[in-house]
Amino acid sequence: xxxxxxxxxxxxxxxxxxxxxxxxxxxxxxxxxxxxxxxxxxxxxxxxxxxxxxxxxxxxxxxxxxxxxxxxxxxxxxxxxxxxxxxxxxxxxxxxxxxxxxxxxxxxxxxxxxxxxxxxxxxxxxxxxxxxxxxxxxxxxxxxxxxxxxxxxxx
Amino acid sequence: xxxxxxxxxxxxxxxxxxxxxxxxxxxxxxxxxxxxxxxxxxxxxxxxxxxxxxxxxxxxxxxxxxxxxxxxxxxxxxxxxxx
Numbered sequence: 105x106x107x108x109x110x111x112x113x114x115x116x117x118x119x120x121x122x123x124x125x126x127x128x129x130x131x132x133x134x135x136x137x138x139x140x141x142x143x144x145x146x147x148x149x150x151x152x153x154x155x156x157x158x159x160x161x162x163x164x165x166x167x168x169x170x171x172x173x174x175x176x177x178x179x180x181x182x183x184x185x186x187x188x189x190x191x192x193x194x195x196x197x198x199x200x201x202x203x204x205x206x207x208x209x210x211x212x213x214x215x216x217x218x219x220x221x222x223x224x225x226x227x228x229x230x231x232x233x234x235x236x237x238x239x240x241x242x243x244x245x246x247x248x249x250x251x252x253x254x255x256x257x258x259x
Numbered sequence: 260x261x262x263x264x265x266x267x268x269x270x271x272x273x274x275x276x277x278x279x280x281x282x283x284x285x286x287x288x289x290x291x292x293x294x295x296x297x298x299x300x301x302x303x304x305x306x307x308x309x310x311x312x313x314x315x316x317x318x319x320x321x322x323x324x325x326x327x328x329x330x331x332x333x334x335x336x337x338x339x340x341x342x
Contacts, residue, residue, distance in 0.1 A: 142342055158341065159265060159266055160341070161263070161265055161315070161318075161334060161336065163318055164315055164318035164319075164334065165341075167318045167319070168318075168319075168320075189341065189342075200342070201341070201342050221342060224341060224342045225339070225340075225341060225342035226339065227320065227339065228339060228341050228342070229265065229315070229334075229336060229339055229341070230339060230340065230341025230342070231265060231266035231336065231337065231339060231340050231341070232340045232341070233266075242266055242267045242337065242340075243340045244338075244340070245337070245338030245339060245340050249342075
């Protein structure tokens with residue numbers, strides 16, 4: 105069967121159980137689904153966060169995610185992938201991103217989910233602006249996110 | 260060509276997009292950053308540290324030495340912080 109791919113960028117929250125059902129519906133060849141959710145934390149380095157606002161580059165964000173999904177599907181035998189990334193204002197405790205990977209066996213699903221998250225963090229055009237008690241400011245990129253993505257290119 | 264700016268690059272430039280016509284001597288992304296930086300104070304501030312600026316041509320990441328010939332849309336933004 106062909107792989108079931110969903111890529112969405114939206115302001116609204118997502119329903120994880122509903123997304124998993126949509127990914128596996130009508131199929132009996134899937135033996136494993138891995139779900140990763142990125143959630144807004146209420147503090148960063150001891151500083152309280154009131155909310156995050158996510159900006160993205162429309163058009164490129166979808167294209168960049170699709171390129172990484174294609175790469176994941178060429179590296180692992182996946183039956184389906186869903187990537188949903190929220191934009192706009194997100195409060196602590198709320199969902200930011202969802203990655204679902206489905207495969208016949210767990211190893212491919214686990215590895216592909218981790219690969220996709222590492223690549224999305226380093227390469228998908230999204231930017232977080234943080235609101236805290238001292239005002240607002242853009243979140244700095246972290247070198248370890250680039251390192252996390254780079255380790256997948258090692259042979 | 261159309262140029263787009265995101266996150267703090269957009270805030271510093273003071274606009275999210277514009278159409279520009281750089282001279283033919285501007286051949287690469289790096290050249291374009293240098294050309295934009297001399298367009299005024301807001302641009303100079305946005306592009307004061309070229310090594311932290313990331314660029315994309317027609318929705319794909321490119322390095323600073325990439326040629327801009329034929330580009331429909333070039334975007335400039337800080338390192339990404341999604342996910």
